[in-house]
Amino acid sequence: MQRDDVTFSGPAVFEWQEGEARRIPVWLRFDEPWYVATYPDVKRDLSAGIGANALGHYRAVGQRRGYAPNRWFDEGWYRSVHPDVTESVADGEMRSGFQHYVQKGYRSHSPHWLFSESFYRTHEPDLTGTVLRAAGLANGYDHYLSEGEGGFRSGSLFFDPAVFGDFVARQSEADFSAFRWFIDNKNGDADRFRASWYFDPVWYLGRYPDVRNLIEDGSFSCALHHYLTAGEAAGYSPQAAFSEEFYRERYPDVGACVAAGQFRSGYDHFLAAGAFEGRQPSPDIALVEYAARPMVRADVGSGIFRDPFAHWVAAQERHEVGSADGALDEAHSKMMFCREAAGLLVEAGRRKLDFSYSGVPTVSVIMVLYNQFPLTLMALASLRDCFPGALELIIIDSGSRDETRRLEDYVSGATIRHLDHNASFLLSCNMALEMVSADVVLYLNNDVKLAPGAVQNALDRLTSDPKIGAVGGKIIRTNGRLQEAGSIIWRDGSAYGYLRDADPNCPEANFVRDVDYCSGAFLMVSTALAKTLGGFDEAYAPAYFEESDFCVRIIQNGYRVVYDPFVVIEHLEFGSSCSNSSQALMQRNRRIFVSKQAEFLRGQYPAHAGNAILARSRPTNGLRILFIEDRIPLRSLGSGYVRSNDIVRSMAHQGCAVTVFPVDAHYHSLSRVYGDFPDTVEVLFDRSAEDMDRFLEERAGAFDLVWIGRTHNLARLLPVLHKNSRYLPGTEFILDTEAVISPRLLLRDKVLRLDEQATPKSLDVALREEFECAYFCQKVVAVTDREAEFIQRAGHQNVVVLGHSLQARPTEKGFSDRKDLLFVGAIVDAESPNLDSLIWFGREVMPKVRAELGNEVRLTVVGSRSRKVDLSCLNEFEGLDIVGEVEDLEPFYDTRRVFIAPTRFAGGIPYKIHESASFGLPVVASDLLIAQLGWTDGEDIVSGGAPDAGVFADAVIRLYRDEIFWRHIREGALKRLGEDCAPDRFDAAVTAVLEDARQ
Template structure:
């Protein structure tokens, strides 16, 4: 150390492996100038005395990255643990918790690769006693011969890099760089080097000229920097032969990304190919192999069947009758019956027709008790056997079920619930998956010529098109649930189709002609062997013969069907109704937990669906949430295209020609972005029915922000900004504002076709008493660094909390709950004690139960504050800025308390009064509940939504 202080730092040497003097001076030119002028002896001295507060010390660690991706690490935490900053915390043990300080260093990935390299050898060429304590420290210690053989993240491949750029090897040998990664991070990415085989810098810049322009402007270091920041989530291609669109739509991939196992689908894809792990293999199975495995599994279960009899004894009136027709295939039958028994614990009347089997099926009574089993001495075929069984049915619902199926959990209950959901539901079918994991059908289509099509055959069962409830032409008889009275009134299957083929299509057509609906429900999942399917000449001849019968008998129905063409499949997948078909376009899939206007968008979708509209949700930007989270947030009749983005809209509109009666576009900037695509594709859409839902008028908010923050604006007046903001609105027949105030702004921009649509909320007051509550609550999303919510939190913690501590004591705390976009730095919030940040809470009720006062200290905003409505609906009184009170149209001092413009002293006084005065607290609580009931009536919301839709389409 003495040498370093006396000479080393003057020679621009680094003091240790954790600080890179050369990189620090090259990165921070102001420090380099100060060192050159003698103000500092070295970059290290600057960092220790000053730079540690916000600068990064090493090319492989970013202070901003570490704090942004670990938002729980506040200054309070650092102080409590005796750490000066994020790097101090990282080196003191944070890295051992598998935290990362750089996108290029993932300790989990590195430890996996280094253990492979050093397996059965003395670790790292050192004694055990000298082994570094952490992966990061270890990597900085390794020789290039080891470090360049292993990955440190899924974003850089050193082996490929050195093979691709042999000149880098020489630079490492002569000491210019310590490793391949060192070269790429400090030089390669600035000079159009590609980081690994699956990303081509040259291709990316050429493919996306807008990215190249951003790089030239200094907004990104490289195309790869853009790809990792935005391109991956936008669905851009990293290389000519690497398409991530389908891969990113897979349920397991999305779940892994949301859970934080991977940063994006690109990293997941690299890991899957690198690991060659069966768990990451998504290649299609050979169908014959899959069928053999399914049959082998069935045979493997026969031992258990011999020891444990399946009990279908029905002591009371059955809830359900199940008809199964058998002809041999004993093992498959037992697996299907076991699946049925495990699937539904209610009373089942099991009716089995054994159509002249010769295997162990003839002794089925040994394995199944309580069933009605008829053994025939001849093969009656499927159709006649089903009709024979129908005569024995006594339950109110009858399920036709194949013996070569396995039911997913809850399939029978889901089907019964759907059948009972409306007296007009005449049949329910499900999502049938073949043994190779691909779809057999998601409902079926009948063409005008009498031909049929299993919709989405060979597609992924998790694709969005397969996962919403809809009325269809018919569903497969492998699983078909029907009201018994209806089945008997039709006489079962028409015996003209004996022995089989087209009988279930004809049956469903007859239901439809009687005024009933055939419903496809994707929550009814069936795995099907398709054992009975055949391509023999006899079978094909029988199909052709029965098709002619079908065409003759159902000629009147068929005249109104679509012509047979795959291009008509989207139109034919659902039976038309009088209700409008609506395409709903938003920034992203509008999950309720995201806040920031997405709750209202979600409510609009729910309202449209509730009123019978067929709704398709199309996100402009790609985000990766688990499918269970997405589908849990929408009605099951809504098609949610979670795997699409703006880059797909052009082809999507062409594919869906004639599919929509109206297009509801959320947020003005989205309309501006997609306007050229809409112009191009107008021939595929209705001439009218375009709705712009502004969600919030941006211009006043931006002017307000500039004024509040003292920024130098564009010097345009409000009218100029409004005209520019709504320049694209001419395209729409109806424009929606959230308040009367914002409607006036839109009219001021020259558009008179404005409707007002606020929020939909039911009051659900929490029960916790005043005395049992404590603390302050804030709810709001932080979408970006310029978020009004982030600004208001910073202002509140800086200016208001100190005043509140004087009045209420040092124990007063603020809990801030809400969604935060990954990578958005919470910045100055970490500098304050007295705030608890809660991210990603799915259920806010517990927070509304615990806290006494809700604060909304917004200094600039547009739209209408849903968070205030929601808090009031839960019975938590609110102190808000006058800006929000004006947007709400509420009365300060009656249903809400005013915090001024906001003003710190006024806000603190209002919070203190409400926090300490129980009588006032109860009064404001009750008045606010009444106000929400009046302003946010769901019935009123539904009426407004339909009026807007009708006005746009008339």
């Protein structure tokens, strides 16, 4: 297609075209066959002499009639969603919406109801303006269509080529482009198969039969076309899993947002925010509970699914949801466990399990056997695989009559004693204890299977503190549910396996704590302590309650019994005994236990499920703290979450029992969540503000102190805290402001010139409004002395200051080994100071820097971002590389030469500058941030003005070129960091706040 074939005369000149060889975007090409087939009157008009050909017809009359030139552009939709376009066509400024799109709309407007330019550019961050121009592409849509009409990329939430292609491929083996196939709707496939997990055409047409008639008469091309252009606005629901009516009624704030035009519908809100906040999409779907499942969190966290809702819909479609709790039938699972054990017998006959060792063993393992040969071999195989070190295996065969009598043929290097009678579990254990030579002894059942690392993890825990006397683990039954996560001894002497039948991955089961006792199925003990206590009390022979009594005696001798969830054991419950006889023995030995341990039992909680939370942990001297934040404070999130994470770490280090509670639901893999916190911290990853009411009632009396991060969270939760104050008797409340927002917002309005017509609010009024809720707390924490003054101005004198904790760790590379600029910061919303500063820097400063230093200089942007934020505006700036969130920032700090912080409005204290300084990367920052830090221009940081584009560019250029100056700033920043952010100073400040709360 030559230039004079371009549909429109006038300024249809594209900036990306250079020289005479002009590339024509796919969406600009006139498609004559499609045009003639789509609009039946074209043939008639051509026969009547209207237009020399189809293109001439389009130019002459097609535009005025609202026809589209090709399948890639929807003229009617384009005009309907862009009122300014409709107006310009009506005024005669433009002949059609397509002309508008060609001349200027292509930069920002979406051309089709199934493609969003902003969505595509935001979700494909590699498609920067530089990349597109280098490829001669006009915009994101040009790229999308040029890459095999979409390939496996997605240009809309409602079209996922992998989903649609999967459904269609089941019906046809033909190779096809999913996007074109869907638009053309061959064989009606667009109404037969899902194009994404967010819309169900079959359900939609069944629910709204009138839509089918509209499709048949040509008003709409398919069900999704109707929903996105008419149905959504009319309050239609998109699929069975989401009820528009229910959602708006359940959440009145959503209806208000829709009425105000902030969202097109309740579903629009749900997809943008509700699905991530854990809101309920329909009466029958408890999304928060489903999202808490480990596999769901892992799939969402890794990006396989965008959100838990899509995961749920996909699971329903594939029939993978299963039972309500996901549990297997236990009788069946036990049978399968035994069959697995039997299946190992062939290998066992050919290859002995070798427990030989030399020197002093690390652990002595005691196992008592009575028949159950296949189970024994499986337990020993898992033990050998679990721990490669020196194990002294001591086996007492207590009168077995099966193949156990020939165990030496299957196991070497073990001490095996065969008895001619059943000497009982307890007496056999005590017999074996006399043979132990290692410093550590492990009591182990023969009806278990150990997870990798179980023995080493228990050993590490036992030796981590000389006051730990015994360690037990998380015991999972064969049906995949918990047997216990540590155990409770009630006042009446009865025992309770904490969290029995719960999901092993639930947050309550996955933090380390002191407990009353742990099951003897896996119990690791100091050998010296075990022998001092004389092993198990023989009054409990043959078995049951001996480990309860044993653990109580360990505690009475001043030692700790610790539950470690990273010690995982699968257990065939009652696999080595008859359950009926076991129950009888339990009742007898309970009476003995009550008699022997009466004094200990008087200090225990009464037997009631409601006391389980209080009884699950042994009392310690540390405070019990409920730590509330916007979300689980992972360090990679930035935006104050690193500081919150450091506070939690400091609390845990001081022996506090910390429970982390997020106000908003977000989804990360469990490995990521637990890898970011001390193992003694309870991280309630499956909760949100909607659960707070019930949570406080369940945890009545469980907390000494509630630490609330961010003032808006206190304001939001205040009604719930008032209502449930009776469940928090004597509890102290601390508000950690993290940042004072009022000065930032006033400065933002001034910088961006917002509300110029409105009378500006005074700072004092804004501060009073911001901290109106602070009266509820005994202490208010500020991040700087400057912000403490703001809080005092608002009328609250009970303020303390707690800054950042950072250890200097400068990277090795020197000045000459580095290049380029670095920006690190989270972008949480469209009004984020970080987004504003990047736009300002990219537009005003970066061109000046590159003009002086050369176009090879680039800026790398690293940091987490909300999926709701459109970053496509950054793609147009030359020299910007948007990386997104990364786990390890050190490689970036080690290779870049200058860090920039061009913030124009902000509150709090800039952690990113402290972090950059800690890695030894000098910073150019705005005067606003320098004032927040209290640092000195030219000594430990370089000023970029208020910021001012010229000043900032000059500062970057000087620091980039002047090695002596660079080294001076680097050393000065490292020194200042040591003064301001020393970890021991931070810990002392946290300690002071907590000690003040104790009084």
